[in-house]
Amino acid sequence: MIKIGIIGCDKIAQVRHIPEYNANSKCKIIGVYDINQENANYISKKYNVKAFKTVDELLGSGVDAVSVCTSNSTHANMSIQALDSGKHVLCEKPMAITYDECLSMCKASQNANKLLMIGHNQRFSPTHIKAREYIASNKIGKVLSFHTTFGHPGPEAWTSNPNSWFFDKTKAHFGAMADLGVHKTDLIRFLLCDDICEVYSQFGILDKTYSDGSPISVDDNAFCCYKTKKGAMGLMHVSWTFYGNSEDNSTQIYGSKGILRLYDDPDYSFIFEPRDGEVQKYNLDQIADNKTQTDNSVDSTGIIDHFISSILKESKCIITGEEALKSMKVIFAAEESSKTNKKVIIN
Numbered sequence: 001m002i003k004i005g006i007i008g009c010d011k012i013a014q015v016r017h018i019p020e021y022n023a024n025s026k027c028k029i030i031g032v033y034d035i036n037q038e039n040a041n042y043i044s045k046k047y048n049v050k051a052f053k054t055v056d057e058l059l060g061s062g063v064d065a066v067s068v069c070t071s072n073s074t075h076a077n078m079s080i081q082a083l084d085s086g087k088h089v090l091c092e093k094p095m096a097i098t099y100d101e102c103l104s105m106c107k108a109s110q111n112a113n114k115l116l117m118i119g120h121n122q123r124f125s126p127t128h129i130k131a132r133e134y135i136a137s138n139k140i141g142k143v144l145s146f147h148t149t150f151g152h153p154g155p156e157a158w159t160s161n162p163n164s165w166f167f168d169k170t171k172a173h174f175g176a177m178a179d180l181g182v183h184k185t186d187l188i189r190f191l192l193c194d195d196i197c198e199v200y201s202q203f204g205i206l207d208k209t210y211s212d213g214s215p216i217s218v219d220d221n222a223f224c225c226y227k228t229k230k231g232a233m234g235l236m237h238v239s240w241t242f243y244g245n246s247e248d249n250s251t252q253i254y255g256s257k258g259i260l261r262l263y264d265d266p267d268y269s270f271i272f273e274p275r276d277g278e279v280q281k282y283n284l285d286q287i288a289d290n291k292t293q294t295d296n297s298v299d300s301t302g303i304i305d306h307f308i309s310s311i312l313k314e315s316k317c318i319i320t321g322e323e324a325l326k327s328m329k330v331i332f333a334a335e336e337s338s339k340t341n342k343k344v345i346i347n
């Protein structure tokens with residue numbers, strides 16, 4: 001039985017990590033820690049687990065692995081401290097807020113010989129897995145271009161806080177780009193089995209404000225034009241200002257033999273429109289969105305099961321620190337491109 005600790009006890013811990021650990025028979029949550037003791041106490045009472053007063057106490061309590069579910073700027077320190085004390089770590093995305101921090105996390109994992117996995121849950125959706133298989137088996141031909149979008153009304157709806165830390169550059173560093181753009185950038189690399197080698201981007205603060213009307217200090221929209229090593233070109237738009245009823249989490253891949261449409265139709269999560277032949281439609285799953293994820297969610301994202309099976313060496317981890325670092329390199333390059341207004345080459 002793998003003994004689990006949770007660091008950071010609010011939204012993502014409550015709607016994803018805790019329910020998915022509880023649903024996995026090979027692990028057990030032992031204790032939790034949050035800088036806001038009330039949040040830790042709430043989880044402690046609800047799930048009958050211990051609330052620790054410091055992270056050192058939690059790490060010294062005999063846990064084998066931890067989830068890091070804190071705000072972005074703390075990911076590196078928390079993960080490194082846990083790895084240094086011999087724990088496996090599942091750290092939420094974005095991996096960290098600087099390239100050097102990401103590198104240090106990978107080094108800590110290597111030195112400790114413990115798993116560092118990053119929470120890129122989009123890799124585990126049945127629709128995305130099937131799309132990767134279609135692309136790898138050449139069913140859509142050579143990938144020529146792609147569009148990927150992730151937009152919703154913003155994190156103030158997710159955290160029920162109009163002045164969320166997600167808006168604060170010192171705590172979040174990036175806005176929509178790190179909240180949503182890391183998912184889609186990593187997803188494109190995953191689907192195409194390819195790496196992004198060039199980016200031109202523009203980040204903007206188009207609308208979002210704090211409740212007093214002052215502008216937030218991070219991007220609420222980001223637009224990236226990507227080129228991959230295999231020669232595909234594509235666009236990513238991520239946004240916190242899609243103020244409709246439904247989120248947009250869609251991806252279209254345009255190949256020489258047809259088009260893949262992923263989460264692009266309310267009834268069919270996976271559509272393949274071949275250049276010649278009949279359209280293939282499957283309803284494989286509904287992707288997790290901000291409204292449907294609750295602490296009573298029955299649908300697993302698969303991320304915790306993969307973390308546990310990777311620790312047990314029943315499967316090979318598909319999103320280690322080293323793998324996530326390749327996606328983060330693109331995010332940092334996009335940031336540079338937006339600042340300099342120039343295309344950035346990624347080595």
Ligand SMILES: NC(=O)c1ccc[n+]([C@@H]2O[C@H](COP(=O)([O-])OP(=O)(O)OC[C@H]3O[C@@H](n4cnc5c(N)ncnc54)[C@H](O)[C@@H]3O)[C@@H](O)[C@H]2O)c1
Pocket residue numbers: 007008009010011012013033034035036039069070071072074092093094119120121158159165179
């Ligand atoms: N994979 C996904 O789809 C997904 C979705 C949402 C959020 N996230 C990520 O999860 C992380 C947490 O987001 P959230 O929505 O749960 O935020 P949240 O504000 O709801 O929760 C963060 C918690 O961390 C605690 N915390 C902050 N600093 C701490 C510290 N130094 N030590 C201990 N606890 C600390 C806060 O008190 C709070 O309880 C973020 O990095 C976010 O990007 C990932």
